[in-house]
Amino acid sequence: MRSTLPMSSTNLTCQWVDSLKAIDRARWNALVADGLPFLEWEWLRSLELAGCAAPREGIQPVHLLVWRGKQLVGAAPLYIKGHSYGEFVFDHAWADAASRLGLRYYPKLLGATPFTPATGYRFLVHPQEDPDELTARITGAIDEFAHKNRILCASFLYVAPTERGRFQRQDCLERITHNYQWVNGGYRDFDEYLERFNANQRRNIRRERAALAAEGVAFNTYTGEAIPSGMFDLMYRLYDDTCSKFMWSSKYLNRRFFQLIGECFAHRTVFIAAEREGQIVGMSFNVRKGEHMYGRYWGCTEDIKFLHFSACYYEPVVSAIRLGVRVFDPGAGGSFKMRRGFAATPNYSLHRIYHPRFRQILEDHLKQANRATLEGIDDLNNDLPMKERPEPAIQF
Structure with a gap:
């Protein structure tokens, strides 16, 4: 046409x-x-x-x-x-x-x-x-x-x-x-960001992150040419699994899309991978351009308590502070984002x-x-x- x-x-x-x-x-x-x-x-x-x-x-x-x-x-x-x-x-x-x-x-x-x-x-x-x-x-x-x-x-x-x-x-x-957004207040690191919270929630967030560390889970960030071969396909499989578990009717993307994005959009992509004993157990797919970053999809291979909060909120904030991102939009929905410091935004x-x-x-x-x-x-x-x-x- x-x-x-x-x-x-x-x-x-x-x-x-x-x-x-x-x-x-x-x-x-x-x-x-x-x-x-x-x-x-x-x-x-x-x-x-x-x-x-x-x-x-x-x-x-x-x-x-x-x-x-x-x-x-x-x-x-x-x-x-x-x-x-x-x-x-x-x-x-x-x-x-x-x-x-x-x-x-x-x-x-x-x-x-x-x-x-x-x-x-x-x-x-x-x-x-x-x-x-x-x-x-x-x-x-x-x-x-x-x-x-x-x-x-x-x-x-x-x-x-x-x-x-x-x-x-x-x-x-x-x-x-x-929706909900995080705004960088010029923080030096995540610990300085935590100081913005009241004492009770600051303690809760530290406890959640410590629980993952005790499980042997560590986080690594991959972007651009540093993204390993096969990571976009893995992200598709994690996305597919999440949709199957929680929201099958919201599965709008397919494997071919992730393959194409891997070929032409890696320079904008920020993968935050939760790894244990050399294996990825969970990962979030984020997109960054300039001073803005956007959380898109996530999935996991194991149901580990607090993994979602760290992969989708805490660790992207860690990366945002390090990369000089001013605004991080974690995606639609979820009032629980507020407990992690994401303010409601029109x-x-x-x-x-x-x-x-x-x-x-x-x-x-x-x-x-x-x-x-x-x-x-x-x-x-x-x-x-x-x-x-x-x-x-x-x-x-």
Whole structure:
């Protein structure tokens, strides 16, 4: 699928493509620049090649490219979806409300990084272009696409906080949810970080880490060219096992995806491996770019008490301090993250609703829901086991 749409007199044209195969990797990544790593060509294209983001899975890539002459100046990673799985911003109640109005909620248009609840989605804009102008152009093209294809809703999930205003100026409705983040307070090491906790929780964390050491478990970090051969395949097997045990319906990735990421994304990957007697007994898969790190997946070969907490929270924080990471996002869900020092942080999703009555219903609902969410975030952070509330997460 490919179509071109003239755009006013500014020498801008829009092009819809059904795969990142249609665009050069370097051109796309030049627009991502220092943005979210999951927006990079390698990650998104691997999802396509592995068949994870594919029509048979109910998710069709429909990326939008914006050209000024022969130069790519803007883009939007977009997907048509026939369901809401793998989004982590739950809208099933919206689908039910649409149905009661006699409206068809699916297919919907989604702006997001599939299966990846990480803050930082945005329209990609060349640094020499006006981001407000490009946002308006992209939004206009999305509106025309939605009307042409009888789409009720275009949703943009986990939007970068710095981009909220641009989406709001395009008349998007904002929905606020939350996740948890760790923010580096300039700590010299993990022990200095522990001093931020109250005495009781500081003692608990030391006890949990000591229990693993007593089991003979030690941690090693592998990244880039230091990642051993076969580690991405091992990570897939651990991921597969975790999904089988706890969340089979959430198994969105396959072995081919991990193989592809191993070939093109090792420079962003941080594996934290729990090892005993030379064997890996557990491992977490993290992605780092600049001053941000993201926890993605984890698994273990043995059920060892406290292993999950260390592999997914404590040891990534140790690595974050050592690597100069300022913000570590450990992934979706889990209020137990708060006991490990991860503060509740707002997530922003922006939505264009193309039916007036449905939009008004959602707008009225969101006014109250967002207020309640922000109050809930404040209450959660008041219960952090810290001497003082941590600083808010870095805005990017």
